[in-house]
Amino acid sequence: MRRPHDELAHALAAEYVLGTLRGAARRRFESLLAGDAGLREIVARWEAWLTPLAGRVPPVEPPARVWRAIEARIAGRAPRRASWWSSVAFWRPWGLVSSGLAAVLLAFFAYFSTGPRTEPVFVAVLVSSSQQPMGVVSMHPPDVLRVRVVHDWSNMKDRSLELWVMPERGAPRSLGLVRNEVGDTMITIEPTDPRVRDAKALAISAEPPGGSPTREPTGPMLCKGMIAPVQRS
Amino acid sequence: MTADPAAARLAMLLARTALRDRGAFEQLYGATRAKLFAVSLRIVRERFLAEEVLQDSYVSIWNHASGYAPAKSAPLTWMMAIVRNRSLDVMRRTREEPDIDDVLTQSLADERAAPEREALDRARAHSIRSCLEELEAEQRQPIALAFFHGLSHSELARHMGRPLGTVKTHIRRGLMRLRDCLARAAITEVE
DSSP, rough: OOHHHHHHHHHHHHHHHOOOOOOOHHHHHHHHHHOOHHHHHHHHHHHHHHHGGGSSOOOOOOOOOHHHHHHHHHHHSSTTGGGGGGSSGTTTTTTTHHHHHHHHHHHHHHOOOSOOOOOOOOEEEETTTTTTTEEEEEEEEETTEEESSSSOOOGGSSSSEEEEESSSSSSEEEEEEEEEESEEEEEETTTTTTHHHHHHHHEEEESSTOOOSSSSSSOEEEEEEEEEEEOOO | TTHHHHHHHHHHHHHHHTTOHHHHHHHHHHHHHHHHHHHHHHHOOHHHHHHHHHHHHHHHHHHGGGGGTTSSSSSHHHHHHHHHHHHHHHHHHOOOOOTTTHHHHHHHHTTHHHHSOOOOOOOHHHHHHHHHHHSSSHHHHHHHHHHHHHOOHHHHHHHTOOOOHHHHHHHHHHHHHHHHHHHHHHHHOOO
């Protein structure tokens, strides 16, 4: 026989598994679950009922880097997930793509540049992990670094985006925050500044509001690109 | 569940994963990653986020494989529940909304001082599909949208052009009708 609270338990367990129980209600339900074996059984039953529906979803292959990351995490080799910048992998796969794209985009720049009046001394095209160009950074003498976002991150509106310069050796250095909207952020810095002088690559990470609290990237890397010096003919 | 050779293999791989067998865990990943990635991708919608969900979920599977109870659920069901939960967690950070269900959750906390165990029955995949088909479209549609795409009550209301209260009622009634249908199906199977 079902008692009224069992009806309620079923209703909530069902919406928990379905995913419509959200926010504070979901968290409260989870804390109830932790101490209530009977409720866990009801949830398990709803999972067994509803989950087979997901068998209808056509499979999608994840990229190989997911397994590499899992392997690293279970091996304890990367206890801090944020240390993407210190891995050799950061430098390997995307360099050629980015500098190739940079050459192409330079032409685009010459025509549509609206901000700085001088020609850039270097450019970098920042691409996402799926190779989509997300931003273009260009260094204009005497002291303007322009960060042009071409695609914003709609799922990261509650975070701050921070631009990092990657030297050949050592930790990344912050160049400041970048607005999460399509358009330009201008950063005042000279090309001879030690932060950019020996730079090899640039990257943008998602950080807590206001930027990284530690002076090093703490959030996931959103995009990166190698710096391509502009050849003068 | 063990009648299904694919499920039996996954259960074996999970058991070996619980014993810290990396090779078994890699095979488990190979056998399930595309399915689980697809499930997460539908809910979180961004590849970048879905990759994070997948990563976190498999680390969690590695860490909690010993907690998997073959008697209670099929291995893929158990893994999918982890992925779906993690996907919903990641999403609610960006799309959180206040919800009156909190009141219900609170009253459940008060009422369930002495939980009563119910016998655990089980239904097969075809049951949920045929039971869903028994529902009226207005109940079936929001349930399917929520399940596959992670839509919240208010997103469902907007999407379907219905008042929020109406959509919630349809979901609740639909789910309870589903339960009754599935419980019937389970009894029929036993007989």
